[in-house]
Amino acid sequence: MVTASINIKEEDLVQQLKSRNEGAMSVLYDNYSAALMGVIFRVVNDKESAEDVLQEVFVKIWKSISTYDRTKGRLFTWMVNIARNAAIDSMRVKDYNLKKQNRSIDNSVRTINRQYSVSTQVDHIGLKTFIDKLRPEYKILIDKLYFEGYTQEEAAEELNIPLGTVKTRIRAAINELREVMK
């Protein structure tokens, strides 16, 4: 069976999560907490608040895993959306003391309040060298799409480059990212 061989691990994990296995949640935490923390921290730029948001995100993942649909995208993508939205919501609450918006976590919905540009402050040296190896035009594109949740159209407009260039550049950018991290 071809279908059975696709990423068994992630499928198995999702299945375990859907059957309310907390152990699977622990594995999920070990696998993804750092990546989600990175996304959150880039938005809130404060470790303590980021940890609060991370907790909120894992509780939300646990509670809404039944709504995750594999055919609509990767588990990782789904979780990054939750993390990014929660981080932005927390900023909104913090800055304006507004009632938290009930945000849909559907993969296709990525509404972002543009007031919250992600922090570009990099304070540890190891990371700086690593990021410095990325071309600035690649880094900014990845950051817009990944950390700020821009659509390609929005990124093209914001960065003032044609949409076609965004499409080709994103592959080159992530290729370079993969290369730099080897």
Place this chain on the structure above:
Amino acid sequence: MNPEVKEYIESGILETYVLGGLNAAECKEVEQMAILHAEIRDEIDAIERGLKTYSSAQAPATSSGLKDKIMSAIDNDGINVINIIEDGDGDPRNRYRWSIAASILLLLSMGLNIFLYNRLGNDEKGVVDANIRAHKADSVKKQVLTAYNQAMSDMAILKDPMYKMVELKGQAASPDSKAMVCWCPDSKLVYFAAEKMKDPPKGMQYQLWAIVNGKPVSEGMITMGNGLHKMKDVGDATAFAVTLEKEGGSDTPHGDMIVMGAI
């Protein structure tokens, strides 16, 4: 590689897919292509790994205890124990899995006994303040829950086919010792379980090593206790070994080798 697949990969659609920028129909198309072509599956995994590492590198180190805090924030109801225990696939590695599972269950039942015993004792005395009693029951319940969560998490690893179970056998310095490493080369995650190891002498600690390209690389210090303990990630190892080192560990192994196992 099939030129059609190559072109598909190079179009950048997979990057957009992982970044969440495709609509439902496009997602479905990518899923279909991934089902048909292993190269596409591998590429998607590699893109995801790249983005994961990129954001992980920008995350500050989280406070110790954050995981426990988050795990206890997660609702405790609706846990399905049955689906954990249902499959036994004749894999010889299951012997280790089950021996660990059995000891975890024993631990759990001990915790529950303590809990029940405490409650009984207090009822008999009938003089204990209700608040203190509730508090005590609560703290025992918390301990049992923590042990339970640990057990559930261990089980998930033990039944995960992506993990290699590496048996570490007692060496000359301690022939009776036994331990196990669960290692997933894909995710690089490493867990250690001391199946049978004496407590280290005062001022000393056990240290786990991965043998990478013939050289020992520290996997971190071993805390004695039940269940699986997360060690440092390693992507490429040919063996694991434990040595007895001074407290806090060494850069290279100096002490006696206690257990070792090749992969």
